[in-house]
Amino acid sequence: MAEEYKAPRGFHDILGSDLRKFRRITSLVRTLLKRYNYEEIIVPIVEFAKVFERSIGEATDIVQKEMFVFPDRKGRVLALRPEGTAGVVRAYIENKLYALRPYHKFFYEGPMFRYERPQAGRYRQFHQIGAEVFGVAEPHADAELLKLVQDILDGLSIDAVIEINSLGCKLCRPTYREALTRYLHDVSGHLCDVCIDRKDRNPLRVLDCKVETCREAVKEAPKMVDFLCEECREHYTKLKLYLDKLGVKYKENYNLVRGLDYYTRTVFEAVSEKLGVAVVAGGRYDYLVEEFGGPPTPALGFAAGIERLMLLVDEPEKDYELYFVIPFGDVYSYAINVADMLRRKGKVVELSYRGGGLKKQLELANKMDADYAVIIGEDEMREGVVSIKDMKTGEQKKLKVGELM
Ligand SMILES: [Zn+2]
Ligand SMILES: [Zn+2]
Structure with a gap:
């Protein structure tokens, strides 16, 4: 195939076994989100680039290097969404949802785009399923969200450690930032x-740089938790208390900052030991709605990276039986009816579109992973029966169509 007809680097097809894993993940997460009464929202894949620049932060890698940005025909600057939160926040304000109810819980699912170096589980088009809560400041909401993350990991049998940290608020973070900047100047020779x-x-x-010398250099760095104001400290302490009550296992990681500017107070990551990366991550963003022009609205959320989770889950077991209908001779009017009746009874049915002898047809049934071959010749049609062959045991018998159900 000519190079220009291939998918661009970092863009991939998802099919077969991978797609079954993909669906296993999204259907489990959707089931759990439903249990916590989250409502789905579908927002555009394209927004004005400003929406992401403002929310994610101008100084972040995502905005500076990784966004797919392009002008429309009138020269307005658009971007493919690099993450889900900014668009949901924009939608929350634009639709004035804050006027309807004191708080909202949404979830979304879909593709995100980042111009990164592709590697295992990392693509330029990748998929996330995530949740956002608007209008709740209390730490039990943070704890519940983390319990949901734990439920997802348990439901998929994934070994990952939930790491938490607090990034403080408007009041306490500036003092910490100053202390940290002073410290970083002192150790800048090692950065x-x-x-x-x-x-x-x-x-x-700098705290979450992966370069070894930087990791060493920040070991003694001041910690945000030591600078938390009274309210932030209480929020963090209560969060940990509720997590203990809920049986959520977590580890405090004082260097956990997340790559996005909008986080306040609680941040978290579920880090897979096998992959060494976060598979679910999120936190609080109490000022973002207001910064976008909405009313003051504390908020929090998480996103799960589906391709990364796919590296850690098994393919789901087949949960249906396939009936493969094989017509011989001029029996199609009867065969398509048998197939139709089976489908109306809720069976999964494939009517063979290929001719050929019985041996060839049964080989095809095997390729299709059929559980039963439903063989229909002219004799069967005349008698109003079918011959059914169990593909595993090889056992074959004649049944009336009604008996098949
Ligand atoms: Zn604070
Ligand atoms: Zn570094």
């Missing part, structure tokens, strides 16, 4: 080039 550049613009990001 990588990227961190030297971001220690003033975005000092918190």
Whole structure:
């Protein structure tokens, strides 16, 4: 195939066994979200680039390097969404949902786009399923959200450690930021080039740099938890108490900052030990709605990366039986009716579209992973029966069509 007809780098097809894993994940997460009474919302894949620049933060890698940005025909700057929260926040305000009820709980599912170096489980078009809660400041909402994350991990039998941290609020974070910046200046000789550049613009990001010398250099760095104001400290303490009550296993990680600017107070990641990366992540963003022009609205959410989870889950077992109908001779008017009746009874039925001898047809039935072959010749049609063959045992018998059900 000519190179220009292939999918662009980082864009992939999902099919077969991968797609079954994909659906296993999304259907489990949807079932759990339903149980917590989240309502689905579908927002556009394209927004004005400003929506992401404002929310995710101008100084972040996502906005600076990873967004797919393009002009429309009138020169307005649009972007493919790199994450889900910004669009849901925009929709919440634009539809004035805050006027309807004191709080809202939404979930979304769909493709996200980031121009990153592709690697295992990381693509330029990837998929997330995520949830957002608007209008709730209380820490039991944070705890419940983390219990939901734990339920997802348990439901998929995934080994991952939930790490939590608090990033404080408007009142307490600036003092911490100053202390951290001072510290980073002292150790700047040990920082990588990227961190030297971001220690003033975005000092918190230095804390989660993966470069070994940076990790060493920040070991003794001041911790946000030591700078929390009274209210933030109480929020964090209560969160941990509720997590204990709910039996959610977690680990405090004082260097956990997440890559997005909008987080306040609680942040978390569920980190897979096998992959060494976060498979679910999120946190609180209490000022974002207001910064977008909405009323003051505390909020929180999480997103799960479906391709990453796919690396960790088994393919679901087949949960249906396939009936493969094989017509011989001029029996199609009868055969299509048998297939139709079976389908109306809720059976999964494939009517063979290929001719050929019985051996060839049974081979095809095997390729299709059929559980039963329903063989229909002219004798069967005359007698109003079918011959049914159990593909596993090889056992074959004649049955009236009614008996098939
Ligand atoms: Zn605070
Ligand atoms: Zn670094």
